[in-house]
Amino acid sequence: MQQLGMGQAVNQALREEMQRDSRVFIAGEGVGVSIHDSPMLPTAGLLGEFGPGRVKDTPVSEAAIAGLAVGAAAAGLRPVVEIMFNPFFTLASDMIVNHAAKLRYLSGGKSTFPLVIRMKSGAGFGAGCQHSHNLEAWVAHCPGLKVIMPSTPADAKGLLKAAIRDEDPVIFIEDMMLYFAPGPVPEEPYLIPIGKAEVKREGSDVTVVTWSKMLGVAMQAAAQLAEEGIDVEVVDLRTLVPLDKETILQSTRKTGRLVVLHEASRTGGFAGEICAVVMEEAFGSMKAPFRRVTGPDIPVPASPPLERFYIPDATKLVAAVKEIV
């Protein structure tokens, strides 16, 4: 099977969907000509293949980029636009939160907004908090948006293709560090359904729910814990909204223990939502208090030892699991 980084997998998804559906176009800062001349990046080569009519480099204007997507989607196109880094979501947020998410409802269900907003997120490249800030909980809190955060290149490809075909606005968040971590991606076309979590490792003692880059941390911790006789089940959420409660509940009912792991900071983070769902719907099966392993409540610092301190690692997860097993 081909080994691709997540950026390359996203690239294949974009290419296949653009070939399949002439309504699909992409836009964003440097999606055509980029300051990074690297084949690892999501939009590499698309300008050459599809031309400037469908691959639109934009000015540094996030509100207009998001508005372009909302308007064009309502008008029948299939926009896939890029907000370069997750923190710049704030500049685009009016168009996303007040418009993409609400206009269908306001129309009484008459309008549809089939658009995808892609953003890079994640800490680990030393740029500091105005480039690294995981805001998935913000968007997940807005009714009217779907939120996807893939953890593997194969998932990213199948989910992005599904997102482009979806009738609703989808926020698609790619952790940039995953661009450089190759994984297997099937050659033949496939879709991965939105709203379906995946059990990435089966286990019987404790459920770790996670997503995006933190899947790697969870798998590493699970391997360590296995050596000590603790059997971890890892649930990769993949989609935050709509949330696959079934898979989470099935797993937690089986193990009776829950740890939620995410890189985003703690207060108001999406781990709280997962804990609440399990509390409300599987309390009777639970054998121990829940644990959250998250970034601390600070902006992501730039200095290497400070940034390492921020990012949750296997040691922290192992410790949290041992507290409740």
Add this chain to the structure above:
Amino acid sequence: MQVSKDKQWEMLRTLLLARSFEDALVELCKVQGKIPGMMILCTGQEAVGSGVCAALSPEDVILTNHRSHSHLLAKGADPRTLMAEIYGKATGCNRGKSGTLHLAVPEVNAPCTTTVVGGGLPLAVGFAFAQMYRQERTVTVCFFGDGAADEGSFHEALNLASLWKLPVIFVCENNLYAGAQRYEEHTRVQNVADRAGAYAMPGEIVDGNDALAVYEATRRARERALGGLGPTLIECKTYRCRGHGESDPQHYQPREEIQMWTEKCPLPRLHGEMLAQGLITPQELEALQAEVDRLVQDAVRFAEESPYPEPHEALEDVLVAS
């Protein structure tokens, strides 16, 4: 009006310092791989920071962006603590929180640096409002790139600053590129300065590689602001001789264009004129270069020898009281 010899020396010194500082960074990040994060340099654009800051008083405020090194050095920031911050060391001006992208130095009235493109402009409105509110004889300068003029924040900030006649100087460093997008690929407005008219303020175009011209334009804008006449937009036409950042191979910048602008380098431009006019001797120039090189070497040594912050220090500085 002839710019005084002292001012010219001051500008030459900060030009040489900024170049020497960034040349060291190229070596440290590209060759030695010692510096984390992105590395965004202003090689070829140094006359903007030097010319603007030479026209300011120490109490005047500057707000800068991702391409900040020359602005901060020209405002008088200590190269040692800047370098240490770029390394991510505990002795850095922001204790390792910022790294190279958001270096802030309140000690020299460069209090907020933002790498959110266009973020500085509304902040400048706030600083200038406070200056006016307190009836200070000071101004706020906001440095930003040509790309930032495409953000909504630019337009809202210019309109409000103009409406309230705030003492702001908006300094656009038009280096012909916003990322990989060449100027005419991101706007059809011929000059950024043309946009000033939409907000009823003067828009002045200067040769951004001529420190003296930048200095003069800033001085005029400052007089205007202090006279209660409100903001000015100054567009400094210059060129980004290196990539957007050091990982940018410049595949979209024509070689001849880079070459042409490299020949217009602001350093020889100023010291050439100063030598011709007898304001500096070749020996003095050599000594000045040696002095700034020593400062930079000292800054690198300081950064190298400084400790990293303790990991738990990451938890500090979020709120004043929590």
